[in-house]
Amino acid sequence: MRFLARRLGFYLLTAWAAITLNFLIPRLMPGDPVELLVARMKGNVDPAAIDAMRRAFGISDASPWRQYLDYLGNLAHGELGRSITFFPTEVSTVIADSLPWTVGLVGVATLISYLIGTSLGVIMAWKRGTWLDGVLPAATFMHAVPYFWVALALVFVFGVTLRWFPVSRAYGLDVMPGLTGEFARSVLYHATLPAITIVLASMADRILGMRNVMVTTLGEDYVVMAEAKGLTSRRVMWAYAARNAILPNITSFALSLGFVVGGSVLTEIVFSYPGIGSMLLKGVENEDFPLMQGIFLVISLAVLVANFLADLAYVVLDPRTRQETE
Amino acid sequence: MKIKIGAGILVFFALMAVLGPLLIGADPAATSEDGLQGPSAEHWLGTTQTGQDILVQIVYGARVSLGVGVLSALIATVLAVAVGLVGGYVGGAVDEALSVLTNIFLVLPALPLIIVLAGYLPQRGVASVAVVIAVTGWAWGARVLRAQTLSVRRRDYVQAARASGEGPLRIVFYEILPVLLPVIATSFLATVVAAILAEAGLSFLGLADLSTVSWGSMLYFAQNGQALLIGAWWWFIPPGLCIALIGTGLALVNFGIDEIANPRLRTIKAPRKARA
Amino acid sequence: MNVLEIRGLGVDYLSGSGAVHAVSGVSLDLRRGEILGLAGESGSGKSTLANAVARLLRPPASITSGSVVYRRQDGSAVDVLALGGNELRAFRWKELAVVFQSAMNSLNPVITVGAQIDDVLRVHAPRMSRNERTERSVELLQRVGISADRRRSYPHELSGGMRQRAAIAIALALNPEIIIMDEPTTALDVVVQRDILAEIRALREEYGFAVVFITHDLSLLMEISDRIAIMYAGRVVETGTAKALHRAPRHPYTLGLLRSFPRLRGPREELPGIPGVPPDLRSPPPGCAFHPRCAMAVAECSESLPVLRTEADGEVACLLNDGRGVS
Numbered sequence A: 001m002r003f004l005a006r007r008l009g010f011y012l013l014t015a016w017a018a019i020t021l022n023f024l025i026p027r028l029m030p031g032d033p034v035e036l037l038v039a040r041m042k043g044n045v046d047p048a049a050i051d052a053m054r055r056a057f058g059i060s061d062a063s064p065w066r067q068y069l070d071y072l073g074n075l076a077h078g079e080l081g082r083s084i085t086f087f088p089t090e091v092s093t094v095i096a097d098s099l100p101w102t103v104g105l106v107g108v109a110t111l112i113s114y115l116i117g118t119s120l121g122v123i124m125a126w127k128r129g130t131w132l133d134g135v136l137p138a139a140t141f142m143h144a145v146p147y148f149w150v151a152l153a154l155v156f157v158f159g160v161t162l163r164w165f166p167v168s169r170a171y172g173l174d175v176m177p178g179l180t181g182e183f184a185r186s187v188l189y190h191a192t193l194p195a196i197t198i199v200l201a202s203m204a205d206r207i208l209g210m211r212n213v214m215v216t217t218l219g220e221d222y223v224v225m226a227e228a229k230g231l232t233s234r235r236v237m238w239a240y241a242a243r244n245a246i247l248p249n250i251t252s253f254a255l256s257l258g259f260v261v262g263g264s265v266l267t268e269i270v271f272s273y274p275g276i277g278s279m280l281l282k283g284v285e286n287e288d289f290p291l292m293q294g295i296f297l298v299i300s301l302a303v304l305v306a307n308f309l310a311d312l313a314y315v316v317l318d319p320r321t322r323q324e325t326e
Numbered sequence B: 001m002k003i004k005i006g007a008g009i010l011v012f013f014a015l016m017a018v019l020g021p022l023l024i025g026a027d028p029a030a031t032s033e034d035g036l037q038g039p040s041a042e043h044w045l046g047t048t049q050t051g052q053d054i055l056v057q058i059v060y061g062a063r064v065s066l067g068v069g070v071l072s073a074l075i076a077t078v079l080a081v082a083v084g085l086v087g088g089y090v091g092g093a094v095d096e097a098l099s100v101l102t103n104i105f106l107v108l109p110a111l112p113l114i115i116v117l118a119g120y121l122p123q124r125g126v127a128s129v130a131v132v133i134a135v136t137g138w139a140w141g142a143r144v145l146r147a148q149t150l151s152v153r154r155r156d157y158v159q160a161a162r163a164s165g166e167g168p169l170r171i172v173f174y175e176i177l178p179v180l181l182p183v184i185a186t187s188f189l190a191t192v193v194a195a196i197l198a199e200a201g202l203s204f205l206g207l208a209d210l211s212t213v214s215w216g217s218m219l220y221f222a223q224n225g226q227a228l229l230i231g232a233w234w235w236f237i238p239p240g241l242c243i244a245l246i247g248t249g250l251a252l253v254n255f256g257i258d259e260i261a262n263p264r265l266r267t268i269k270a271p272r273k274a275r276a
Numbered sequence C: 001m002n003v004l005e006i007r008g009l010g011v012d013y014l015s016g017s018g019a020v021h022a023v024s025g026v027s028l029d030l031r032r033g034e035i036l037g038l039a040g041e042s043g044s045g046k047s048t049l050a051n052a053v054a055r056l057l058r059p060p061a062s063i064t065s066g067s068v069v070y071r072r073q074d075g076s077a078v079d080v081l082a083l084g085g086n087e088l089r090a091f092r093w094k095e096l097a098v099v100f101q102s103a104m105n106s107l108n109p110v111i112t113v114g115a116q117i118d119d120v121l122r123v124h125a126p127r128m129s130r131n132e133r134t135e136r137s138v139e140l141l142q143r144v145g146i147s148a149d150r151r152r153s154y155p156h157e158l159s160g161g162m163r164q165r166a167a168i169a170i171a172l173a174l175n176p177e178i179i180i181m182d183e184p185t186t187a188l189d190v191v192v193q194r195d196i197l198a199e200i201r202a203l204r205e206e207y208g209f210a211v212v213f214i215t216h217d218l219s220l221l222m223e224i225s226d227r228i229a230i231m232y233a234g235r236v237v238e239t240g241t242a243k244a245l246h247r248a249p250r251h252p253y254t255l256g257l258l259r260s261f262p263r264l265r266g267p268r269e270e271l272p273g274i275p276g277v278p279p280d281l282r283s284p285p286p287g288c289a290f291h292p293r294c295a296m297a298v299a300e301c302s303e304s305l306p307v308l309r310t311e312a313d314g315e316v317a318c319l320l321n322d323g324r325g326v327s
């Protein structure tokens, strides 16, 4: 459990760093965001909005230290200020409305991509030297393709040309949100292309990463011994080789999460998916600094939580981390 | 072999960026009457809605996309070398602190941070975009370089240099840095691609300088010009393809290097006799 | 009565800079129930030979010549190199088991020791019930001196000696006819090494399997083996009973090894009894591969290849004394 405690400590530190970064950005970047906004809107801003923004940032005439403490205090109450775009809605409300869409879409797509990609990597390493090696160039290419370009291509082929799937929104205009089968079907139908985008764009990394670790693992003595034991190929491949190769792979998967989330932001935007990525763009376009920053904070924390989940999986899968003494 | 193909791709795009605009001469922003035309003898890659030639835009775009990529990779690599080398060489509390800092930047999602930072920029010129990308993209290189520095530091000749009283700066610059050059080079190349991707993303969102033609801004205009709905595939396919090809070229170079270091990864045909 | 007959076996590792002839023209018999020691400096091809017999070679290794025949108790012969698919799987572990040098590396780190015995039983004895398998695992572990509750331990929770014992227990699981042990005690300290050697001997008495015991430590082999084969540069240069080899070695290389007592540790270190280092197996010296290092070499040694010649209680491949070696 020492391992988990250490990781948890690191995530808390990182969370603090993200929070502090969030505090520093408006102060370090050129110009005062509030004045910037007032200037750009040529004074057509609701004074209440300006006031809310100052409060959210803790910007006041008080000392920087005092401002920092105020800011932390606000955060502790879940107060991220009011959105300018959706004034007077609280930023936390905007996020609460959009976050489930993103977590659902990105979470499920990432899981699918991980499972398929990792399995493919295992099989490709095992069948090295066969026709399966032909997948490698394709994976190498996909590994560098921008998410939003995959999204555009899918929209073009399956949305516009073939008209198989809708290309925007999270559910049909004609269905009422609610716990109905109709709504669920509409949500799945609309999520198909965005999900495929994320799966396709992120899978190549998983394939290549797992293949490499797996190839190295196949040379380990315990795999040779498993073969010598006369176990079935399937058991040698999965229970001995893949079961061990997955461990370093989890670590690199966790590190790639930030990248996947970045790509998902762009994917949401292509599909006008009402998740947090689309909100982030709205925030930036409208110079809605409280919204932007709130979203950055939430995304960062979400990535940290996902990393911690990956660590938990690691602990479950690797008995060596469960040792009390090191 | 892989390295050769990869390097070939990279050199091709580098030449396109440096020499292409000189050869082609035309103005990428020049509009014409021939809007939204598919590929033809006159316009090899077709035209945009306003009749701009897409091939010309791709060639000029290479300059901006690669330029931003290289510039921010340069900055990021300098940061990475500084953090990695200092941490790895000095050790102790300094190393501890720098490692934590590196790991923090490694987990924080880069693109959202870039978007937020770009949101604060009063003008989003090429240079400021490059800096913003660099600030969020140095951590991976720093981590790799720190590990390498640690191992080089333990080597005999470095120990000998320390024992003979050479100054730390001299040791770092003359004894350690030259050994790390290959690692620095690969990490630099990887950062170039990451930066090109980040720039493309920013431009695509309309958050970079849209008055200059880059592959990302081409995609922005294609998306906003409804290229997809009109069926103008020639408008949005080439820029994305170029980005992916550069990434592929780099990956091939890196995989090739990995295979030299780890022969097991090679895809040789296995004599079946030896395996059940 | 032989249980294994190796004839003219050759193994190459294909590499960019030419084939490494790791094993060349090796002929060797393993008798039922004996402990055959296989000695030679690191890099002399011992592991390659063992892996070829166990069918564990992988690319870039390939068998270039020779045969390996396994003789069942009923006298029927099995062409080991021709086995494939299910036959090969059945041969593995039921007839021939392997104990590797480092149990740390040869035990799966993420599976309990008990489960690693269990999966052998599950594959090869499908009719055993779950309880029977558990009983058998416990019995095996206890037999090698590991308490029953250790069944649930992961390899990293055991000491080095215990891990090697566990590896031996796994090897015993199906009562094989042959166990190949490739440097099973090299990674252990001397006291633990003694215990394990005694254990192997006792187990052999009890179960009657034959052992190929590989090590570069000839002094250790003298203690445990019935017969010993010495390898140099991929060839067997001398065989004989442990006693005979100790008393009257026939090959100058064996003589040198004996003079290097008590310990020949470490790879490619110069042995006190023998100057120089083993040759590059991509292009071994012509004639007797040992001649550049041999103090007794004569002119002919660099020209003609000595063949293994049968003598009283042993064989030798040396040109001296009309092919009878040192006497």
Ligand SMILES: Nc1ncnc2c1ncn2[C@@H]1O[C@H](COP(=O)(O)OP(=O)(O)O)[C@@H](O)[C@H]1O
Residues within 6 Å of the ligand: C013, C014, C015, C020, C022, C040, C041, C042, C043, C044, C045, C046, C047, C048, C049, C060, C281
């Ligand atoms: N995978 C391999 N590729 C190329 N050469 C190898 C490989 N494995 C072993 N060799 C070479 O084969 C020879 C015999 O090695 P090995 O059988 O491991 O000897 P030993 O077990 O006696 O130390 C050595 O020269 C070694 O360098």
Ligand code: SF4
Residues within 6 Å of the ligand: C251, C252, C253, C288, C289, C290, C291, C292, C294, C295, C296, C297, C298, C301, C306, C317, C318, C319, C320
């Ligand atoms: S054949 Fe010649 S070189 Fe070889 S061992 Fe005998 S004497 Fe020495």
Ligand SMILES: [Mg+2]
Residues within 6 Å of the ligand: C046, C047, C048, C182, C183
């Ligand atoms: Mg060996």
